[in-house]
Amino acid sequence: MIKPFKPIGPPPFIDPIEGEWCRAINLEENRALDANKAKLDALRLRDKKRTEEKIDGLYDALQRKIDPDYKRPPSAADVNNIFEAAQSIIRSWNW
Incomplete structure (x- = not known):
């Protein structure tokens, strides 16, 4: 009769830290990818x-x-700029 094999640990060719390294690298790559997407x-x-x-x-x-x-008619951005300028002038007055 054959004795059952008892696993002692991972085989010697598997590095237990390799999985942690892969996860850490993937996290950094995902962060860099998100940052690059935001810049893009x-x-x-x-x-x-x-x-x-x-x-x-x-x-x-x-x-x-x-x-x-x-003469080009004012656009919405021009109207906003004029409004902001008017507000800043009014705020600068001493009431």
């Missing part, structure tokens, strides 16, 4: 704004070629 989103937003500004500038240039007296 910020760059995409900046590029989107620049593209919109470029398109607006080209449209204004085209309108000026057609009509030299063309």
Whole structure:
């Protein structure tokens, strides 16, 4: 009769610390990936704004070629900037 085999521990070719290293490396890679995604989103937003500004500038240039007296109507961002400037002026007054 064959005696049952009793496992003593992991086989010598398996490193018990390797799993911990893999988990730690995966955590760091995931953190770096999340940080890079956030940076990429910020760059995409900046590029989107620049593209919109470029398109607006080209449209204004085209309108000026057609009509030299063309003035661009204020956009929502311009109105917000004007409102913020007015608020800052009013706040600076000594009541």
